[in-house]
Amino acid sequence: MERKLKIVTENCPQNHKCPAVKVCPVGALTQEGFEAPTINYDKCISCSKCSNFCPKKALVL
Ligand code: SF4
Structure with a gap:
């Protein structure tokens, strides 16, 4: 089975624009505010x- 990406929200400080959104080659990540x-x-x-x-x-x- 294919590995599935997870978000561990408790690891994310949620106080900045997520730089990983721009790293994704297929635009699969989106962010609302911080x-x-x-x-x-x-x-x-x-x-x-x-x-x-x-x-x-x-x-x-
Ligand atoms: S960068 Fe985009 S396509 Fe690659 S694992 Fe992350 S969300 Fe998925």
Whole structure:
């Protein structure tokens, strides 16, 4: 089974624009204000770019 990306909201300080949103090659991450980002599973290809990028380990694959 394909690995599925998860958001660990307690790891996300939710006080800044999520830089991982721009790292995603398929636009699967969106962010409302400074909230933790949300994942569009129809778009996500489990590439791990965002999970490797997030310094807080809030995106886990
Ligand atoms: S795993 Fe890749 S495709 Fe999925 S949300 Fe993260 S960066 Fe985007």
